[in-house]
Amino acid sequence: MNENRIRDVRILEAQTLLSPEAMAEAVPTTDRAAETVLRGREEAQRIIRREDDRFLVVVGPCSIHEPESALEYASRLAELRERYADRMCIVMRVYFEKPRTTVGWRGLIVDPGLDGTSDIARGLRMARELLVKVNEMGLPAGSEMLDPIVPQYTSDLVSWASIGARTTESQTHREMASGLSMPVGFKNATDGDVQIAVNAIVSSRQSHSFIGITREGRACIMQTLGNPDTFLILRGGRGGTNYDRESVTHSVAMMKKAGMRPSIVIDCSHGNSQKMPENQIGVLHETIRLRNDSVSPLTALCGCMIESYIETGAQPITADPDDLKYGLSITDPCLGWDMTASALAEAYKLLGERSVAKPVSVAKPESVAAKGGAAK
Numbered sequence: 001m002n003e004n005r006i007r008d009v010r011i012l013e014a015q016t017l018l019s020p021e022a023m024a025e026a027v028p029t030t031d032r033a034a035e036t037v038l039r040g041r042e043e044a045q046r047i048i049r050r051e052d053d054r055f056l057v058v059v060g061p062c063s064i065h066e067p068e069s070a071l072e073y074a075s076r077l078a079e080l081r082e083r084y085a086d087r088m089c090i091v092m093r094v095y096f097e098k099p100r101t102t103v104g105w106r107g108l109i110v111d112p113g114l115d116g117t118s119d120i121a122r123g124l125r126m127a128r129e130l131l132v133k134v135n136e137m138g139l140p141a142g143s144e145m146l147d148p149i150v151p152q153y154t155s156d157l158v159s160w161a162s163i164g165a166r167t168t169e170s171q172t173h174r175e176m177a178s179g180l181s182m183p184v185g186f187k188n189a190t191d192g193d194v195q196i197a198v199n200a201i202v203s204s205r206q207s208h209s210f211i212g213i214t215r216e217g218r219a220c221i222m223q224t225l226g227n228p229d230t231f232l233i234l235r236g237g238r239g240g241t242n243y244d245r246e247s248v249t250h251s252v253a254m255m256k257k258a259g260m261r262p263s264i265v266i267d268c269s270h271g272n273s274q275k276m277p278e279n280q281i282g283v284l285h286e287t288i289r290l291r292n293d294s295v296s297p298l299t300a301l302c303g304c305m306i307e308s309y310i311e312t313g314a315q316p317i318t319a320d321p322d323d324l325k326y327g328l329s330i331t332d333p334c335l336g337w338d339m340t341a342s343a344l345a346e347a348y349k350l351l352g353e354r355s356v357a358k359p360v361s362v363a364k365p366e367s368v369a370a371k372g373g374a375a376k
Contacts, residue, residue, distance in 0.1 A: 017121055019217030020152035027128040029157060033135035040140025040159030043089045044183045047302050048231050048263045052089070055288065055351055056265065056303025058142045058160060059340065060093030062314075062332035064108050067130050069327040070094070073310055076337060078139040080344055087351040088344075091160050092139050093305065096127045097146035098331060099166045105317055105330065109150060114321045114330075124153050131157035145184070148176045152213060158182055162305075165190045165235060165270075168200045177204040179224035185233040185265055192237025192271065198254050201230045205260075231263040233305065236271020243272050243283055245290055245298070252297040262300040269307040269332060277313065277335045280306050281343045288350040306343075312336030 008014075018026065029037075046052035059077065064070045074092055081090035098107040105111055109123035134141050135157055142160035145151055146167065155161075161180055165187040167173045177184040177200075184204065186197040205226045212222040232251060234242045241247070243266045255262035266272065266287045268280035284304050291301040310327025317330050324330065327337075335343070 015121070017124075017217075019215065020213070021215040021217070023124060023128060023153050024156070024215075027125055027132065029132055030136060032138075033132050033157065036135040036138055036140055037157055037159050040089075040091060040135075041182045044091065044140070044160045045229050047089055048183045048229050050261070050263060050299075050302065054087055054089050055291070055347070056089050056091065056160075057306065057344065057347070058091045058093050058265070058303065059306040059308050059344075060142075061095070061309045062093075062269075062307045062329050062334055063095045063098050064127075064130065065105075065114060065330050066324070066326070067126060069310055070130060071133055073308075073327070073337070074134045074137055074139055076341075078137040080341065081139055084344065084348045087348055089303075090139075090344075091142045092134055093143075093307070094131060094134060094141040094158075095144050096123070096154070097144060097150065099146055099164050101166075107146075109147075114317055114324075124150075127154055128157065145173070145176060145180065148172055149213060151176065151180060152215065155180060155182070161185070162187065162233060163200065165237075169196050171203075172210075174200050174203040175208040175210045175224070177230060178206065178208045178226050179222060180227060183229035183231065184227055185231050187233040187235045187267065188237060188242065190237055190271075192239045192242060194232070194234070194242070194251050194254060197232050198251075198258050201232060201255070201260065202258050204230045231265060231302075233265045233267050234272070235267035235269070235305075236273075238271070241272045241274075241283075243268075243287055243290075248290065248301060249297040252300050255300075262297075263302050264300045265303040265305060266301065267305040269305065275333065277307065277333045278339065280308075280335050281339065284343055284347055285350060288347055292350065292354045294354070306340065307332055307334045308337070308340040309334040310337050312339065 047056045096107050096109045109127050112123040112126050140159035143158050144162045144164050161182050162185045163173050168186045186200040188194045188197045207226045209223045214220045236242050252262045268283040272283050273279035290298045309329050314329040314333040
């Protein structure tokens, strides 16, 4: 029998890839970066559990396509993280994978050259190198988890994660989230359905068994403990926004009905901004005002996400990547740096107007040595 007739008939090529362990050895973390990861995870975890009254802000480019400008952005954001640390926990949005409704650029990991060559080995290395540098600035990183294999290569450098609107209903992603070492947010569906995300949270908090790969790259059966630090992200939908009082109150009721203490992060972009980057400022400030109201359901509002870059707006990918404008998104339009800094300064002031609860101090995590190395 000719096996070529029944196996891999539509596979053009299979390229060997370094194992996650070999990639980590090629691009190792540092003590400074590992400490940032651990501290970022602990801070995000305490906020999601509502043990820390500070406001979580996950802010950064819609997607990373240009490491140089991403690092310049990170250096600016690291200063604001330190400046506003008593009322905010700032995490940089560092997204390397992009889900597409049909087709399009799928992110730095899949296509780092922006040329369709799909040099994934190079993309994974670039992603790890950038994550190490961002964390070395003392700035924790947050990222979307899309491909179920990629976290083995990058998650030891990620403090906060999200599951996107297109994959929240996926059993594969719910299982993956149940084993991730950091807090994970599930977005409501693109049509605005919140129940799908609530169901995902319930599922991801349970133990799961599924097929995966080890750090050495061998096929294995993964058995997870379940992730208690999963939460809801409201990102609006085709029907409109969902960051208003009524929408938040309804989402809180859904989470309580499912048997969980609600924690909600508002995505200021996507459906909530109607794809207009400047609208994110209003969403951020209104979310804080609602939270300041201190009416019981609204205390579940623990943070916001913002799409922000050096320049405002977006640009199409050009035939020659050298023609792209520096610091300008090639995916969703982003808020520029000046407006971002101004919006965060105003948010800091608004957070100071909340009189009911006081910020809770965050203890420093144990040293990396005491932990036995960075968590995966």
